[in-house]
Structure formats: C-alpha cells, structure tokens
Amino acid sequence: MSTYYAGLLADIGILVLGALSVYIILVTNQLSLGNAGFMAIGSYVASFLTAEQHWAVTPALIVAALTACVIGVIVGFPALRLKGIYLAIATLGFGEMVRSFFLVFTPMGGSGGYRGMPHVSLGYIWIWAAGILLLVTLLERSRLWLEMRAVHDDERAAGLVGINTTLTKVGAFGFGAAVAAIAGGLFAHHYIYIEPGNFDFQRSIDFVLAVILGGSTVGAGALVGAALLVLLPEWLRFLADWRLAAFGVMLILVLLTRPQGILDRPLLALLRLRRNRAA
Numbered sequence: 001m002s003t004y005y006a007g008l009l010a011d012i013g014i015l016v017l018g019a020l021s022v023y024i025i026l027v028t029n030q031l032s033l034g035n036a037g038f039m040a041i042g043s044y045v046a047s048f049l050t051a052e053q054h055w056a057v058t059p060a061l062i063v064a065a066l067t068a069c070v071i072g073v074i075v076g077f078p079a080l081r082l083k084g085i086y087l088a089i090a091t092l093g094f095g096e097m098v099r100s101f102f103l104v105f106t107p108m109g110g111s112g113g114y115r116g117m118p119h120v121s122l123g124y125i126w127i128w129a130a131g132i133l134l135l136v137t138l139l140e141r142s143r144l145w146l147e148m149r150a151v152h153d154d155e156r157a158a159g160l161v162g163i164n165t166t167l168t169k170v171g172a173f174g175f176g177a178a179v180a181a182i183a184g185g186l187f188a189h190h191y192i193y194i195e196p197g198n199f200d201f202q203r204s205i206d207f208v209l210a211v212i213l214g215g216s217t218v219g220a221g222a223l224v225g226a227a228l229l230v231l232l233p234e235w236l237r238f239l240a241d242w243r244l245a246a247f248g249v250m251l252i253l254v255l256l257t258r259p260q261g262i263l264d265r266p267l268l269a270l271l272r273l274r275r276n277r278a279a
Helices: 003-026 035-051 059-079 084-104 122-139 143-155 153-159 165-191 200-216 220-235 237-259 265-278
Strands: none
Touching: 003 122, 003 153, 003 165, 003 200, 003 220, 035 059, 035 084, 035 200, 059 084, 059 143, 059 165, 084 200, 084 220, 122 165, 122 220, 143 165, 143 200, 153 165, 200 220, 220 237
16 A cells, blocks of 8 residues: 555544544534544653653553543533533633643643654554444443433433433543544654644544534444545545635535435434345
C-alpha cells in the first residue's frame, strides 16, 4: 500500500474514534463541541509518557484515556445544568481553553509543538478503532444502552422509572472523553509531532459532522461518516478549485434526503433481512 493511501486510512481510523466519542455522549441527548480538547489531553499525556518516561504506547494510551475520563466526569457535572445550544457553547469553550493551555505550556513545546514519540503503524490504529467500535456495538445491545436511550428520549420519565439520569449522563461524558483521548494518542504517535493547532474547533466539528453524516442512531454510522469525510474530498480532486464546493453540495444532499444519517436501525435491519434471505 502506498504512503498516500496509508495516510488516508490512518486519518479514517482516528476520525472513527473521534466520531464515536461524540456519538457516545449524543446518545444521552448531550452535544459536545469540545471533544478536540479531550483529544488534546490524550495526545499530550500519552506523548509525555512515551517520550519522557519511556513507557510502551499501549499503557500510555490507557493512562491518557483514564486521565481524560476523569476530566470528562469533572466537566460533565456542571454541564448537567445546561442543555441544547448552551451545552454546546460550554463544551466549545472547554475545548478552546484546553488548546490555549497547551499553546502556552512550554514544558510540552507550547506553540512550537512537541515531538519525540515512537511511531505506531496503520494496523495498530485500526486495532484500536475496530476494538472500540466493536465495544460500542456490543453495548448497543445491553441494558445500559437502553437506559442511555431512555435518558435521550425523555429524561424526566427515565428518572421516574428508576434510572439514575445524572450517573448515566456523566458516565457517557467520561466514556466519550476517554475515546477521544485514545484518538489523540494515536494521532500523536502516528504523525510523531503535535501542536495545539491540531486540536482546534474544526477538529471537533469534523467529529460531529461524521456522526451526523454517517448516522447518529448507530455506532457503525461513525465508520461510514469518517470514511466519507476523508475520502470524498480526495475523490473529487478532478474538479480542482470546485472540489470543496462539490463536497459541500453532496453533504447537503445527503442530509436533505437522509436527515437521520446514511445508516440507521431500519436500514441495518433491512440489510440483515436481505442477507439472511440470500443465505
């Protein structure tokens, strides 16, 4: 495989994890626009452990994920007071706060960036991406996921039937933060250089857009959305200066025809039915 296509596949794998981090939080009816901040935390923590403390990459990623999870829970508690656009703005502010912190944090390079991490392969990235996607898919069949969906549909009714809505929403926030941190750690160790600009507002928007485009009701939608966001601009290169305009038009057409995203549960059920009939 050429370096060019390997880079695209690596970007898809990292974007899948970022999209899943948003999807997990969105299941409880919370929209986070600050997951690039959690990605930055994971990236810098994992990089410090491998470059300065000479840890192996896997335990460094786990510690980075746990660190981001704790911070996500801390952020999640005050975020419970906010809903809708106010929650989105608050998480956006958190993401920018984290980026600004690393911009002036000179021990980790500040605005000049940080390097020295060991390189991880494309296969390693996809082991993590496939593993987290499989975990989310299994969770979608569990009682816990039903409780999360219940909180999404009607938080008050969910509380009346005995669901701890506070714990459910904060737990989702922590889990999503951990997944975003893993994406950040993999990004740092694949490109072996990071700077605060890698984790700006646009990164968070890419995560959200991948979920909305691929399907916001199933975890597999993150994979579809990530692949389209990375590959479509490349496939449209023959349009030269009109490439991004055509990309935008295609996104709008998809969202107009399938506002729930490309993948949803009825479509997956139909695909399973056809496969069973063919078998």
